[in-house]
Amino acid sequence: MLDKNGIAKRIAKEVKDGMFVNLGIGIPTLVANYIPEGVNVVLQSENGILGMGPFPFEGEEDADLINAGKQTITLLKGSSIFDSAMSFGMIRSQKVNLTILGAMEVSENGDIANWKIPGKMVKGMGGAMDLVASAKNIIVAMQQVNKAGQSKFLPKCELPLTGVRCVKKVVTELGVYEISPQGGFKLLERAPGISVEQIKNATAGKLIVEGDVPEMQI
Amino acid sequence: MINRVVKNVEEALKDIKDGNTLMVGGFGLCGIPENCIAELVKKGVKNLTCISNNAGVDDFGLGLLLQTKQIKKMISSYVGENDEFERQMLSGELEVELVPQGTLATRCMASGYGMPVIFTPAGVGTEVAIGKETRKFTFNGEEKEYLMEKAFEADFAIVKAWKGDTAGNLIYNSTARNFNPLMAMAGRITIAEVEELVPAGELDPDHIHTPGIYVHRIFQGQKYEKRIEQRTVRKK
Numbered sequence: 001m002l003d004k005n006g007i008a009k010r011i012a013k014e015v016k017d018g019m020f021v022n023l024g025i026g027i028p029t030l031v032a033n034y035i036p037e038g039v040n041v042v043l044q045s046e047n048g049i050l051g052m053g054p055f056p057f058e059g060e061e062d063a064d065l066i067n068a069g070k071q072t073i074t075l076l077k078g079s080s081i082f083d084s085a086m087s088f089g090m091i092r093s094q095k096v097n098l099t100i101l102g103a104m105e106v107s108e109n110g111d112i113a114n115w116k117i118p119g120k121m122v123k124g125m126g127g128a129m130d131l132v133a134s135a136k137n138i139i140v141a142m143q144q145v146n147k148a149g150q151s152k153f154l155p156k157c158e159l160p161l162t163g164v165r166c167v168k169k170v171v172t173e174l175g176v177y178e179i180s181p182q183g184g185f186k187l188l189e190r191a192p193g194i195s196v197e198q199i200k201n202a203t204a205g206k207l208i209v210e211g212d213v214p215e216m217q218i
Numbered sequence: 219m220i221n222r223v224v225k226n227v228e229e230a231l232k233d234i235k236d237g238n239t240l241m242v243g244g245f246g247l248c249g250i251p252e253n254c255i256a257e258l259v260k261k262g263v264k265n266l267t268c269i270s271n272n273a274g275v276d277d278f279g280l281g282l283l284l285q286t287k288q289i290k291k292m293i294s295s296y297v298g299e300n301d302e303f304e305r306q307m308l309s310g311e312l313e314v315e316l317v318p319q320g321t322l323a324t325r326c327m328a329s330g331y332g333m334p335v336i337f338t339p340a341g342v343g344t345e346v347a348i349g350k351e352t353r354k355f356t357f358n359g360e361e362k363e364y365l366m367e368k369a370f371e372a373d374f375a376i377v378k379a380w381k382g383d384t385a386g387n388l389i390y391n392s393t394a395r396n397f398n399p400l401m402a403m404a405g406r407i408t409i410a411e412v413e414e415l416v417p418a419g420e421l422d423p424d425h426i427h428t429p430g431i432y433v434h435r436i437f438q439g440q441k442y443e444k445r446i447e448q449r450t451v452r453k454k
Binding site: 045046047048049054055056057058059060061062063064065066067068069070071072073081082083084085087088089091092093094111119122123124125126127128129130133134160161162163164 | 245246247248249271294295296297298304307308314316318319320321322323324326327338339340341342343344345346358380391392393394395396397398399400427444445446447448449450451452453454
C-alpha cells in the first residue's frame with residue numbers, strides 16, 4: 001500500500017517536460033519533490049504565480065510572497081506575478097496543462113467532491129471548482145478507502161459536487177485508474193503488493209479490470 | 219492632475235455606513251488593507267456585506283470584524299482557519315455565500331470592465347449553479363455548459379497597495395497583488411491604503427497596475443504588521 005509520498009511519487013511520472021502544472025493542497029504539493037531531473041515544468045499557484053520555487057530559507061520569508069496554501073515560498077528564475085482574474089484566465093483557457101488535486105469522493109463517471117461535508121466542514125471550494133471545470137487533464141490524488149474502511153470510489157458521489165465528469169485519472173494507495181468514457185474505474189496499475197481482489201473490495205463503483213494488470217514501478 | 223489624497227484612514231472611511239457592501243482585497247492575510255480594517259472596527263459600522271476571498275483568522279484581518287459581529291454576510295471562496303467564522307456560520311448568525319475563486323475574481327473584474335455578467339464553466343452541475351441561468355457555447359473547439367454569473371457591485375472597495383502616488387495610481391508588491399487590482403476597479407468608491415505614498419510623476423507610468431481613475435481616495439498607511447499565516451521554511 002502506498003503512503004502519501006508514494007502516491008506523489010507515482011503522480012510525478014505523469015508530469016511531462018514543458019508542462020505548466022497547478023498543484024493542489026496536500027498530497028499534490030508533495031509531487032513537486034519527485035519531478036525527475038531534466039523534466040522542466042512551471043508550477044502555477046492560483047493566487048497569481050507562475051514559476052513557484054521551494055520554501056524560503058529560515059529568515060528569508062516574505063509576507064508578500066505566498067502560495068495558494070498561504071505558505072511562504074520563493075520564486076524561480078523566469079517567474080511572473082499576476083492578479084487572481086488572470087490566474088484563473090490561464091486556467092480557464094487551458095494554458096495550464098495539468099491539474100493535480102485531492103478529493104474526498106470520486107464517482108465512476110468522473111464526478112468529484114472535495115469541498116464540503118454538510119453540517120460538519122464548510123471551508124469553501126477555493127479554486128477547485130474553477131480548476132476542475134476547465135482543466136483538460138486532471139489527476140486526482142486520494143485515499144481510496146476512508147478510516148472507517150469505506151470506499152470513496154462510488155457509483156455516485158454522496159457529498160456536494162465540485163465538478164461533473166471531469167476526472168481523467170486517479171492515483172490512490174492501492175492503484176492507478178483511468179475513468180472510462182463509458183463510466184467505470186479502469187484499473188491500470190496495482191500498488192506494490194496489492195492484489196486485484198483487494199482493489200475490488202475497496203471499490204464501491206464499477207471497476208474495470210482487463211487482463212493482467214501490472215504492478216506499478218516507482 | 220486630480221489629487222486623490224486624503225489625510226488619513228478616518229477621512230478615507232468617513233461615509234461608510236451600516237449595511238454597506240464592501241469589497242476587501244487580499245488573499246489570506248497577504249495584501250489586506252490592515253489600516254482600514256482596524257478603522258472599521260473602531261467605527262463600529264454594522265450589518266456589513268463583505269466580498270473578500272477569505273475571512274481572515276480569528277484575531278487578524280476580517281476576523282476582527284467577525285469577532286465584533288459587524289459582518290452580516292460574507293461572500294468568499296475559502297473560509298477555513300477561522301473558528302469564530304465557522305461558529306457564526308453553523309449557528310446561522312452569519313450569512314455566507316461561497317463562490318468559486320476564479321468566479322469571484324472575474325465578477326470583480328467584470329464590474330471594473332463595465333460588463334454586467336460573465337459566463338464560466340466553474341460550478342456547472344454543482345450547488346453553486348442552483349437558480350442560475352446556464353448556456354451552451356462552443357469555445358476552444360469544445361461544446362460546454364457555462365454558468366451566468368453577475369458582476370459584483372459594492373458601495374466601497376478597500377484595497378492595499380505597495381506604492382501609490384497622489385493621482386491614485388497603484389503598484390502592488392509580489393503576491394500581495396491577488397484580488398486588490400480587481401476590486402480596486404469595482405468599487406463605487408475605491409479607497410487605497412499604501413505603504414509608500416509618493417508625489418505624482420515619481421512612478422513610471424509603464425509600471426502602474428491600477429490607474430488612478432479607479433481610485434477615489436488614497437492615503438499613507440501606518441505600522442504594517444504583515445502577518446504570515448503559514449510560515450514555511452527550509453534549512454540552509
